[in-house]
Amino acid sequence: MRLFLDTANVEHIRHGVRLGVVTGVTTNPSLVSKEGKVDYKRLVQEICSIVPGPVSTEVLSQDVNGMVAEARELAKWAKNVVVKIPATIEGVEATHQLARENIKVNFTLCFSVNQALLAALAGAAYVSPFVGRLDDIGEYGMGLVKDIVEVYQKYPYIKTEVIAASIRHPRHCVEAAQLGAHIATVPYQVLVQMIKHPLTDVGVVRFLEDWEKVMGKGKRL
Numbered sequence: 001m002r003l004f005l006d007t008a009n010v011e012h013i014r015h016g017v018r019l020g021v022v023t024g025v026t027t028n029p030s031l032v033s034k035e036g037k038v039d040y041k042r043l044v045q046e047i048c049s050i051v052p053g054p055v056s057t058e059v060l061s062q063d064v065n066g067m068v069a070e071a072r073e074l075a076k077w078a079k080n081v082v083v084k085i086p087a088t089i090e091g092v093e094a095t096h097q098l099a100r101e102n103i104k105v106n107f108t109l110c111f112s113v114n115q116a117l118l119a120a121l122a123g124a125a126y127v128s129p130f131v132g133r134l135d136d137i138g139e140y141g142m143g144l145v146k147d148i149v150e151v152y153q154k155y156p157y158i159k160t161e162v163i164a165a166s167i168r169h170p171r172h173c174v175e176a177a178q179l180g181a182h183i184a185t186v187p188y189q190v191l192v193q194m195i196k197h198p199l200t201d202v203g204v205v206r207f208l209e210d211w212e213k214v215m216g217k218g219k220r221l
C-alpha cells in the first residue's frame with residue numbers, strides 16, 4: 001500500500017517526502033482553507049513540485065460543464081495534478097468526459113460500493129471512500145474499503161485505485177493495508193503517529209544509558 005498525505009500544508013508535505021514514504025498528496029477545499037487565504041494556483045503548483053506523484057485538487061462546481069471546465073484548467077497547472085470530482089450523477093458524467101481527455105480523476109466523497117462501481121466504469125483513476133466520516137455516523141467505514149476492493153478484484157479490467165481516505169488514526173492505516181487498499185491518504189499527525197511506540201522510546205533511552213555507564217557520558221563513536 002502506498003501513502004499519500006491528506007493536507008495542503010507545504011512544510012508537512014516536504015517532511016513526508018523527505019522521509020521517503022509519501023508519494024502523493026490529496027487536498028480538498030477545507031484543507032486548503034486551513035492554510036489561510038492563499039493563491040490557490042501557486043499553492044497547488046508548489047505542492048506538485050515537491051511531490052513525486054499525484055496531487056489531488058478538487059473542483060468547486062457542481063454541474064457537469066462547470067466541473068469539466070475547472071478540471072481542464074486545474075490539469076494545466078502541473079503534470080501530476082489529479083482532479084477530485086464528487087460522487088454525484090453530474091460527477092459521473094464529468095469523470096467520463098475527463099477520462100476521455102486523459103485527465104485523471106479522483107472520485108471523492110465516496111460512501112457506497114455503487115458509487116465506487118460507477119467511478120470505475122466512468123474511468124476514474126482513483127476512488128476515495130471516506131472511512132472516518134462513516135465511522136462518525138456509527139457505520140464501519142473500513143467495511144466500505146473492504147467491499148470496494150473485493151468488487152474491483154473480481155474484474156481485472158477495472159484499473160481504478162482505491163484510496164482509503166478520511167483516515168483518523170494509525171489503526172485505520174493497518175486495516176487499509178490488510179484489506180488491500182492501493183493507497184491510504186493520511187493527515188500529517190497520523191503519519192507521525194504511525195512510527196510511534198512507547199517501547200521504542202524506552203529502548204532507545206535504555207541503550208544509551210547502558211552505553212554511557214561503561215563508555216562515559218556523551219561518548220559517541
Ligand code: G3P
Pocket residue numbers: 006026027028031128130132133165166167185
Ligand atoms: O481525504 C479526505 C479527507 O480530507 C476527509 O477527511 O477528516 O475531513 O473526514 P475528514
